[in-house]
Amino acid sequence: MSAQGAPEVVLREVSKSYRSSTPEAVPALRSVDLTVGRGEFVSVEGPSGCGKTTLLNLLGLLDSPTQGEVLWDGRSVGLLADRERSRLRLERVGFIFQRFYLLPALTARENVELPLRTLGVRQPERRERSAELLREVGLEGREKAFPHQLSGGEEQRVAIARALANRPGLLLADEPTGELDSGNARQVLELLVKVRAERAATLVLVTHNPEVAGKAQRHLFMKDGRIADDRRDG
Amino acid sequence: MTLGSVLGGRNARHRRWQTVLSVAAIATAVALPVVLISVGGGVADHELASLRSSGYQLIVSGSGTHGISNAHNATTKIESIPGVAAAVPILSVPIDAVLGAGSYSGVLAEGVIPGSFPLTLGPTEGPLFPSVLPLGDPTDTIHWDGGSYAGPASWDVLVSTTFQQTFGVQVGNTLVLSPTVNASLGIAFNVTGVFGVPPLIGVPTGVYAVLLPLSDLQVLAHLASGPGTVVPDAADTLEVVAQAAVASNPAALAALRATIQGHFPGYTVTTLSEQAQQLEQASSLLTGFYLALSSVGLTVGVMFLALVLLRRVEGDQRSIGIRRALGVPRSRIVLGILEEGALLAALGGTFGVFAGWAIVRGLATWATSTVQLAAELAIFEPSTLVSIALGVTGLSLLASLLAARRALALDVLEALR
Numbered sequence: 206m207s208a209q210g211a212p213e214v215v216l217r218e219v220s221k222s223y224r225s226s227t228p229e230a231v232p233a234l235r236s237v238d239l240t241v242g243r244g245e246f247v248s249v250e251g252p253s254g255c256g257k258t259t260l261l262n263l264l265g266l267l268d269s270p271t272q273g274e275v276l277w278d279g280r281s282v283g284l285l286a287d288r289e290r291s292r293l294r295l296e297r298v299g300f301i302f303q304r305f306y307l308l309p310a311l312t313a314r315e316n317v318e319l320p321l322r323t324l325g326v327r328q329p330e331r332r333e334r335s336a337e338l339l340r341e342v343g344l345e346g347r348e349k350a351f352p353h354q355l356s357g358g359e360e361q362r363v364a365i366a367r368a369l370a371n372r373p374g375l376l377l378a379d380e381p382t383g384e385l386d387s388g389n390a391r392q393v394l395e396l397l398v399k400v401r402a403e404r405a406a407t408l409v410l411v412t413h414n415p416e417v418a419g420k421a422q423r424h425l426f427m428k429d430g431r432i433a434d435d436r437r438d439g
Numbered sequence: 440m441t442l443g444s445v446l447g448g449r450n451a452r453h454r455r456w457q458t459v460l461s462v463a464a465i466a467t468a469v470a471l472p473v474v475l476i477s478v479g480g481g482v483a484d485h486e487l488a489s490l491r492s493s494g495y496q497l498i499v500s501g502s503g504t505h506g507i508s509n510a511h512n513a514t515t516k517i518e519s520i521p522g523v524a525a526a527v528p529i530l531s532v533p534i535d536a537v538l539g540a541g542s543y544s545g546v547l548a549e550g551v552i553p554g555s556f557p558l559t560l561g562p563t564e565g566p567l568f569p570s571v572l573p574l575g576d577p578t579d580t581i582h583w584d585g586g587s588y589a590g591p592a593s594w595d596v597l598v599s600t601t602f603q604q605t606f607g608v609q610v611g612n613t614l615v616l617s618p619t620v621n622a623s624l625g626i627a628f629n630v631t632g633v634f635g636v637p638p639l640i641g642v643p644t645g646v647y648a649v650l651l652p653l654s655d656l657q658v659l660a661h662l663a664s665g666p667g668t669v670v671p672d673a674a675d676t677l678e679v680v681a682q683a684a685v686a687s688n689p690a691a692l693a694a695l696r697a698t699i700q701g702h703f704p705g706y707t708v709t710t711l712s713e714q715a716q717q718l719e720q721a722s723s724l725l726t727g728f729y730l731a732l733s734s735v736g737l738t739v740g741v742m743f744l745a746l747v748l749l750r751r752v753e754g755d756q757r758s759i760g761i762r763r764a765l766g767v768p769r770s771r772i773v774l775g776i777l778e779e780g781a782l783l784a785a786l787g788g789t790f791g792v793f794a795g796w797a798i799v800r801g802l803a804t805w806a807t808s809t810v811q812l813a814a815e816l817a818i819f820e821p822s823t824l825v826s827i828a829l830g831v832t833g834l835s836l837l838a839s840l841l842a843a844r845r846a847l848a849l850d851v852l853e854a855l856r
Binding site: 258261268287288291292293294295296298300302306308309310314319323334367 | 742757758761762763764765766768769770771851852855
């Protein structure tokens with residue numbers, strides 16, 4: 206198990222456009238320059254369709270740039286082969302999605318164990334780690350529950366436990382509280398802040414919610430595929 | 440979509456019917472060749488063993504039904520050739536036994552020369568017959584009377600134990616045999632003994648059999664002489680028993696064969712080993728036919744599996760997308776699909792082999808007549824079963840590859856949308 210720490214992530218002149226039914230490609234990101242330092246807590250805000258999720262996908266190597274470079278610790282990784290990008294995602298990135306994306310056929314514990322299993326961690330250690338993570342997110346005793354047996358807040362906490370399973374240095378959260386009521390949203394947010402701090406991980410969080418964004422140290426505001434504003438607290 | 444999740448029953452739990460139907464389709468596809476090949480192979484092996492254990496070494500046969508004419512003369516001529524111990528004409532005719540007013544049973548009648556017939560029997564069949572057949576006229580020359588059929592017939596008959604047990608015919612009874620279901624054309628025979636029935640495949644009346652002097656059967660079946668006779672003094676084959684020194688010497692046997700062939704250029708003289716070879720070839724051909732026939736079922740089963748797996752990949756798009764997003768490599772996803780296909784194929788194959796075996800055992804227990812007999816002879820060759828299983832697994836892997844290809848083509852972000 207490698208815990209390689211938080212990478213310094215740099216986007217250099219990164220553009221991304223998608224093909225659509227129209228002859229011309231639709232730009233989602235336009236020549237973005239961004240450096241996310243190790244251990245930073247960054248919120249990304251902006252109207253729908255401004256490129257927030259695309260930015261997150263590029264940072265987490267889920268997508269490749271059409272132009273420009275994605276660098277992790279100075280190494281260009283944006284255009285690596287699929288296999289290598291998968292490996293980096295597995296070892297160094299924890300994704301938390303708005304719609305949780307738990308595998309419905311697996312229990313809470315099995316969902317948390319999935320990245321560990323992929324990494325080849327043996328079962329006793331997997332069991333121990335998943336139990337520890339589920340305890341940490343307040344789901345002790347719910348290990349055997351399937352996603353459909355969990356509340357939205359519980360599902361998102363399982364998703365957070367899963368994202369933390371391989372001790373990633375980079376946590377990417379796309380509207381993690383978007384599907385939750387205010388009570389659950391607050392709990393999930395506090396959990397994210399806590400685990401980030403404990404692990405000294407980098408957290409990039411896409412949100413529409415100013416209260417959520419308020420917890421971040423740095424705030425990116427996006428508009429029309431560009432970073433319109435980049436502010437740091439204090 | 441991993442082996443673990445399938446083994447853990449997750450997929451089965453969520454998509455039970457797909458799993459059950461896939462396994463059932465493959466099981467059905469496998470059961471068919473298992474039944475056909477095990478029964479067909481068993482029957483062929485039995486016939487081959489029976490042929491190889493025969494007491495004769497050469498067979499003289501003619502073309503068409505009852506292809507030997509003037510069988511008595513031919514027999515005498517062959518028996519005069521040095522190296523020949525005996526020649527026995529055999530005539531087989533399906534006839535009817537009259538069991539009462541308007542009641543008949545099909546029966547296979549075999550006409551032989553009573554005195555020399557036991558010489559043609561091998562160690563398997565020999566003990567089934569009396570050492571001396573109680574049929575009167577051991578040389579079958581009295582009734583035949585030089586081809587005039589003017590001598591007194593013995594009208595003696597031996598009945599098979601199956602016939603005896605089924606119809607309660609006892610030694611000393613009279614049994615009317617007729618060439619058709621018409622009692623007025625029948626002749627009353629004296630039942631003078633019984634014999635056991637060796638398994639005879641492909642002959643519906645095989646288990647109900649009677650044995651009688653050749654000339655008596657020729658007269659009964661209108662295969663003797665005179666008006667209306669198509670083949671005079673007819674027989675199907677002449678089985679030639681060579682003297683021991685000739686029988687054990689292939690060169691001498693080949694020479695004897697050539698001599699007989701020289702005397703009867705219009706007939707075909709073959710050795711037992713040639714007959715065995717022909718039977719083996721026919722058996723191989725039949726196995727090929729069975730496999731070709733079964734391949735249709737296998738193709739349907741595998742296509743069904745391919746459709747189910749494709750459907751699963753489509754249904755699992757999001758799950759695949761999530762796994763990919765979490766860093767599960769494509770190769771692992773593909774391996775999972777291949778594993779799932781192989782597992783379903785293995786389950787289907789195992790059930791199919793078991794079902795095939797159960798069907799054959801069921802036929803051997805509950806079917807009647809020839810089907811039961813054939814099922815009893817079935818042979819379950821491990822190498823054949825393994826070949827079928829490997830074939831199904833190979834085809835299933837191809838089916839899984841189709842699904843895997845679909846999964847490979849999935850875009851992660853599209854799948855997550």
